[in-house]
Amino acid sequence: MRTFAAVAVLLLASGAQAQEPARSAETVDPDACTGFDWPLLREQAWFAAPGLPRVASGGALPAGMPGAFLGLKPQAEVAPPFPPSREAKPGTYGGVLTVPAPVTPGVYQVTLSAGAWIDVSQDGTTPRPPLAHTMRPGCRGLAKSVRFQLGAAPITIVISGAKADTIRIAVAPAE
Secondary structure (H helix, E strand, O other): OHHHHHHHHHHHHHHHHHHHHHHHHHOOOOOOOOOOOOOOHHHHHHHHOOOOOEEEOOOEOOOOOOEEEEEOEEHHHOOOOOOOOOOOOOOOEEEEEEEOOOOOOEEEEEEEOOOOEEEEEOOOOOEOOOOEEEEOOOOOOOOEEEEEEEOOOOEEEEEEEEOOOEEEEEEEEOO
């Protein structure tokens, strides 16, 4: 009887081990949202906050609000003030957002909730070169952040190549 009980325990244990990979495959990687090259926990909190404002393409980020839902249009319907630095794939979405001039010049980051291309200009015609970018697959609600050196002039952001017609966006000084 002891032998039967020992075999039963071994079979149950091996069954549990066989099921373990299936359960872990469904589990979200706990490091996915903390593995970016710089902290994005503040942006993650903004994106999850109730009352995040909605802004249509061509609109402005509300003063005092670092983030918003940006409504995008089919890429062919977007008339950006300057061409995106990367050609968007057919069937994707894009948009334009203006942001008030930063009070303090410095390094700012533009963060998106989903994959898309980001171009930033402060003269409305010339994209600024990015200083750095970070992307991390597997983080629900955060996908990409790009840093730019910005002066004290209004900002125009062109989003292109998004897969959906809405994206969360945040613009804030680098931490």
